[in-house]
Amino acid sequence: MPSDYDKDAYPEPPRQTPVVDKQTALPNPALIVSKLFYYSVDLPVTTFRGVIEGIQSGNKSVYYHQKFRRVPDLTGCQEGDYVCYYEAEMQWRRDYKVDQEIVKVIQERLRACQQREGPSYHQNCAKEMQQFTEVTKAYQARYGDLGAYASGRKCLMKQKERMMAAQAQQA
């Protein structure tokens, strides 16, 4: 089975199963329905999975997560060194993808928190909310309106504008 998710980021709510205190002789319909579901859906699916895993247990292969070396970015390249520009551009694109995935993970955490807490998510999800606002603000500042033809150069120019605006505001 694939590894489980991060239990701290998506905490499970406390179990609310009531203590069984049967006072009638009538059968419990919820119990009947759950047993029915278990025998008709859960058990066949689990046994099927077990069978398939038994067949596949002989030839297991692995895959790895590719790690890229850091190369000097656009500011570290000589002017006219197009090979250096290309490597910097590729590194910037990889970092852009990573940042998009980070934003997606934070969004997913907020969504899970809201689903868990139900109507009281305004108070209980403050941490996730704050994380989300921080991350999205940073993403918007860095990659915000670059558009579909975004490139490392355009991002650098955006950073320059930000620094100029910050300096003008300070002065």
Next chain:
Amino acid sequence: MVGMSVLRSAAAFAARLSPLKSGNTAANLLTRTVPRTDKVAVRWGHGKQMFVIKPSDYYDRRFLRLLQYYVLLTGIPMAVIVTFVNVFVGEAELAEIPEGYEPEHWEYYKHPVTRWISRTFYDSPVKDYEKMMAAIQIEKEKGDMRLTQLEVRRQMRQKGDGPWFQVETLDKNLIDNSPKSTPDN
């Protein structure tokens, strides 16, 4: 004619009048029963049998039949292959890269079919990267050479001491200096 009965002569006459109509042959005319249209065999099954007149759906059904055939011709083998791959050769599991080991470029994918495609048909992404950088390097060198050539042209044209932009002049031995060789001319 005396020996023939009246009915037989009537049958022969009717057959001669409209010989092509079926039921008008001599044999039929005498022995056929008259159909009674008020006493139809109605059985309460699917209602009265109707002869529905509609345009031919042969071409439509033929098209759908052929479509089904050609789609399933490759569809079924593909489905069978994909099912067998998923059942017998499972997906890979994520693992840490061991020390000192450089994984092959197909070992970065999960599904066995993706791994096979990457192994059989595609170059490794490292190789593609290097190919792109080689192309960029070649173009850069071409550009630099063109710029230097322009600069060299400019210099040689200006200074005139280089091998280019030399104009052929007349041989100095051919010049006749006699008009100016003595001061009194």
